[in-house]
Structure formats: structure tokens, C-alpha cells
Amino acid sequence: MKVLSVSDTVVSELYDGFDPELVRGVELILACGDLPPEYLSFLRDRVNAPLYYVLGNHDIRYLKSPPVGCTCVHRRLVRIGEYRLLGLSGSRWYNGGMNQYHESEMRRIIRSLWLQLRLGGGVDIIITHAPPRHIHDAEDRCHKGFSCFRRLIDRYGPRWFIHGHIHARFDDESERTTVINSTRVMNTYGYVLFEL
Numbered sequence: 001m002k003v004l005s006v007s008d009t010v011v012s013e014l015y016d017g018f019d020p021e022l023v024r025g026v027e028l029i030l031a032c033g034d035l036p037p038e039y040l041s042f043l044r045d046r047v048n049a050p051l052y053y054v055l056g057n058h059d060i061r062y063l064k065s066p067p068v069g070c071t072c073v074h075r076r077l078v079r080i081g082e083y084r085l086l087g088l089s090g091s092r093w094y095n096g097g098m099n100q101y102h103e104s105e106m107r108r109i110i111r112s113l114w115l116q117l118r119l120g121g122g123v124d125i126i127i128t129h130a131p132p133r134h135i136h137d138a139e140d141r142c143h144k145g146f147s148c149f150r151r152l153i154d155r156y157g158p159r160w161f162i163h164g165h166i167h168a169r170f171d172d173e174s175e176r177t178t179v180i181n182s183t184r185v186m187n188t189y190g191y192v193l194f195e196l
Helices: 037-047 103-111 114-120 147-156
Strands: 002-007 026-031 051-053 076-080 083-088 125-128 160-163 177-180 183-187 190-195
Touching: 002 037, 026 037, 026 125, 037 051, 051 083, 076 114, 083 103, 103 147, 125 147
Parallel strands: 002 026, 026 051, 083 125, 125 160, 160 183
Antiparallel strands: 002 190, 076 083, 177 183
């Protein structure tokens, strides 16, 4: 399955300079936060693939203007064909804004999902806004990752853990991905095309 994953910045070739060749064959879109809702609506419409998203720490317009035809998966386990997808919105708490969580709050959210994960038989793909702690994150209050995401990876061993939030330029696309155990942790800043 060909996947388009996006986060944090509107990319010209996916919006005002839309290039249909770039997204040919895409069957699934994953959005990892901090994007305008109209951008997600546009992608869902133009790519004609289901779009699942989580919210970032700057996504303040979604309550009044959610993206059309898209599905928020925060705190939800959903099945997409043979794959099980879990979403967790937000970043570490740093100034009390929307979609910010203390480590203990995110840990409680993850604990509350145990029955969904058990009945669902685990998880294949996790999408988040923030990264796991010490994987692609930074040391400032805003950009530290969640330690409980590391434990989530260790316990459930998803194939993919896809996040945004960390704005980085990559000279080589392989720099986006770090393998932990058997899980590929990928920073999807801007956009990434990959195969499940």
C-alpha cells in the first residue's frame, strides 16, 4: 500500500502547485499535525484516498472547521484493510496551549487504550505529532518527545511510528527514519511517500 504522510508545513507541490504525478497510486494519507484543515481537505479530495490525522500543538481551528472527509484518530485504534492504526495528538506541555500534555497525562491516555489494543490484537502503525523521547526530538521544553512513546513501541512493536513536530531538513531520505527494535520511527516533516 502506497502512503503519503504529511506534517507541519504546507508543501507547494501538494497544494497550490499540485502535481498529480507525485501522488499517483497513493491509497492512504496520514497527517501528523500542525497543518491547516483546508490543506487536509484538499489532499483528501485531490488524492482521492482516505485521510487519517492527529492534531499538533498549533491546530487551534479544527473544532470550528474540521477537515472535510478526514478522520481524527486521536485516542482511537482503527482498522485500514489489514493494518491497525493508532493516533495520539499533541506535544509536550510547554505553555498551556491546546493539545499539550504533561508526560503523566500522555501516559494515562496510553493506559486507557489497553483494552482497544488487546481486543484489536495490537497495532501496526502509530501516528503522533510529537516524537518518542531521545528519537528525533530536541532538548527545549516544546520539542522534547514523550518517554511513554518509547514504552509503547517496546510493548506493542508496531511496524511504523510516524511523527511530525520536529522541523528538519534531510539531505538523504534515510535520515528521516530510525529503527528501534523492529519499529521504523519516521519524521514526516513536510511530506514522505512510502510503502507499507
